[in-house]
Amino acid sequence: MNERLTKIRTDLQQYWSSRTKRQKTTYIASVISVIAIAALLTFFLSRTEYAPLYKDVSRAEIGRIKEQLDAQGIPSQVAPGGTSILVPKQQVDSLLVSLAAEGYPHTGMIDYSFFSQNAGFGTTDNEFNMIKLASMQTELGNLIKGIQGVKDANVMITLPTQSVFLNESVQSASAAIMLVTEPGHQFTEPQVNALYNLVSKSLPNLSTDDIKIINQYSESIELRSGSTGTNIVDQMDLKKSIESDLQRKVQMMLGTMIGQDKVIVSVTTDIDFKQENRQENLVDRVDEDLDSLAISVQRITESFSGDGAVVGGIPEGEDPTDNRTNYVEGNNANGDYDRLEETINNEVNRIRKDIVESPYKIRDIGIQVMIEPPDVEDMNSFTSTEEVKNILKAIISTSIDKTYVPATITDQYWEDKIAISTQVFNGKMIPVDSNAETKIPWWVYAIGAALLVVITILVVAFFRKRKRDQELEEQLIIEEQQVSLQIDDINTEQETEATLRKKQLEKMAKDKPEEFAKLLRTWIAED
Numbered sequence: 001m002n003e004r005l006t007k008i009r010t011d012l013q014q015y016w017s018s019r020t021k022r023q024k025t026t027y028i029a030s031v032i033s034v035i036a037i038a039a040l041l042t043f044f045l046s047r048t049e050y051a052p053l054y055k056d057v058s059r060a061e062i063g064r065i066k067e068q069l070d071a072q073g074i075p076s077q078v079a080p081g082g083t084s085i086l087v088p089k090q091q092v093d094s095l096l097v098s099l100a101a102e103g104y105p106h107t108g109m110i111d112y113s114f115f116s117q118n119a120g121f122g123t124t125d126n127e128f129n130m131i132k133l134a135s136m137q138t139e140l141g142n143l144i145k146g147i148q149g150v151k152d153a154n155v156m157i158t159l160p161t162q163s164v165f166l167n168e169s170v171q172s173a174s175a176a177i178m179l180v181t182e183p184g185h186q187f188t189e190p191q192v193n194a195l196y197n198l199v200s201k202s203l204p205n206l207s208t209d210d211i212k213i214i215n216q217y218s219e220s221i222e223l224r225s226g227s228t229g230t231n232i233v234d235q236m237d238l239k240k241s242i243e244s245d246l247q248r249k250v251q252m253m254l255g256t257m258i259g260q261d262k263v264i265v266s267v268t269t270d271i272d273f274k275q276e277n278r279q280e281n282l283v284d285r286v287d288e289d290l291d292s293l294a295i296s297v298q299r300i301t302e303s304f305s306g307d308g309a310v311v312g313g314i315p316e317g318e319d320p321t322d323n324r325t326n327y328v329e330g331n332n333a334n335g336d337y338d339r340l341e342e343t344i345n346n347e348v349n350r351i352r353k354d355i356v357e358s359p360y361k362i363r364d365i366g367i368q369v370m371i372e373p374p375d376v377e378d379m380n381s382f383t384s385t386e387e388v389k390n391i392l393k394a395i396i397s398t399s400i401d402k403t404y405v406p407a408t409i410t411d412q413y414w415e416d417k418i419a420i421s422t423q424v425f426n427g428k429m430i431p432v433d434s435n436a437e438t439k440i441p442w443w444v445y446a447i448g449a450a451l452l453v454v455i456t457i458l459v460v461a462f463f464r465k466r467k468r469d470q471e472l473e474e475q476l477i478i479e480e481q482q483v484s485l486q487i488d489d490i491n492t493e494q495e496t497e498a499t500l501r502k503k504q505l506e507k508m509a510k511d512k513p514e515e516f517a518k519l520l521r522t523w524i525a526e527d
Contacts, residue, residue: 007476027465030458037455050077050086053095054105056152056180057083061105068104069095133157140202144177147195149185154178157203173203174210181215196223235273238360243267246399250367253391257384262372262425270364272401282351302339361401367392368419376424385420392418 016024054065059082066085069076074095077086087095099105137155144153160171177199181187187195196208213221222233247267254263369388375381393414397405406413509516 004476008473011472026461030461033455033458034462048075049089051089051092052079053085053087053092053099055079055084057085057105059083065099065104068099068102133159136203140175140199143198143202144179144195147191149182149187149191150179151182152180159203160205171205172210173206175199175203175206175212177211177213179213179215179221187221192221192223195221235271235360239269239271242271242362243269246365246367246395250369250392250395254369254371254388257387258371258382262374264370264425266368268366268368269362272361272363272404280351280353282349282353296345298343300339300341361403362399363401363404364417365396365399366417366419367396369421370425371420371422372425373422379422382422385422388420389415389418 019027053076054062057065062078062082062085066076066078069085069087074087074091078084079086137157140157141153141155144150144155154177156176158174158176160173195213196211199211199213200206200208208223211223215221246269247265250267251260251263251265254265369392371382371388373379373382396414396417505516508519
């Protein structure tokens, strides 16, 4: 056995000494890499993965739960802050069920189940009212927790005391709520409306005006009015939304043409939030070809012929200056008299319009664009300024309300609303399009592929060397077995000293005839 080990060691030393320095380095690196990979795989596959069992629970309750887990021999970890506890991931579901059966966690809050467990004949009215109020606060908090984005809710309700007199007015209730929201969550307007309505409908005589809601950052969550643009907050939000939309469109268009990191866009707007309600009563012709449509016509025709006063003129002898106080009869004369009177009632189109103007109109737009030239050493290398101006003019002309555009428009009118500057950027900006997905750099894939190739080569070299060592060891074992298993031929005669000498002489005569001749001569001389 020792000879076998010595031979294996000698063969390995000869094999190692016959390798080049590069091959030795490759073998050593391969062994180290394989050991490191094996260690990492062993670490990640054998380690215990923990998952949260309870989160955002009081520290006292976490202590009771951990004590219960330690008594059952279940490994656990308390998360930083002491409000969460972690257990092995595969045991989370079973522990939730078993701990819930034992009454964990104890929330310490009074809900409607308290009445069925603790109600008795000795409860006074004051105690009952306090328990009822506490249970209402708890149940309302649980309802609010079901809204998306709300992690916890603390509710404080103030109920008016009922008077014994019937003629007194009914007082209203009030509610103060503090929400613990998820980081970065912003409530939408429908969510805020639903939150206020949920609280208002949960209590009698509770108006939305008597509800105050804040979050953990002391930010007030207000119920917005139903009309658009009636308060300054809505107007500022609408103005920002319009400016952001225009900025995103301009940035996307110019960034595609020039490069997202070579253009910066800023948009300012002047918006008219005046809302107009007016009524128009219009009259129009029935037909364009006719003045109107007659619905009734009355014609009166009179004629006279014969003796009588002459129509018209001044009576004879009348003084025009006496102010018609004296009358002098005129002379009789013959004459004719005709009179025609016509009355027509026309029908027209009567149009009534009740018009409500939109709550906002864009009166003016200003767009400021900063462009970095392709060649930072030459400020005149950017030659598409006119094309950029034409694009911005088209955007502004289609966005401004036509009632604020003058009848006569010159190119200078549009250029006054555009500012384009060319300069070198000292820092690169992030594109406006925040929805763009983050791309992994190509060199990360290259490094990953190279590492994969190196690991594959090392693994292949390791298995090849291992296979060669196994083959060498098997060959040595076979040779040893062959040496130990040599058996004499049964047909071979048993050798004696004379036969052995005879064979040696025959071999010597065959291989060394000269020495054999000398030996014979020596024997003959002795005889």
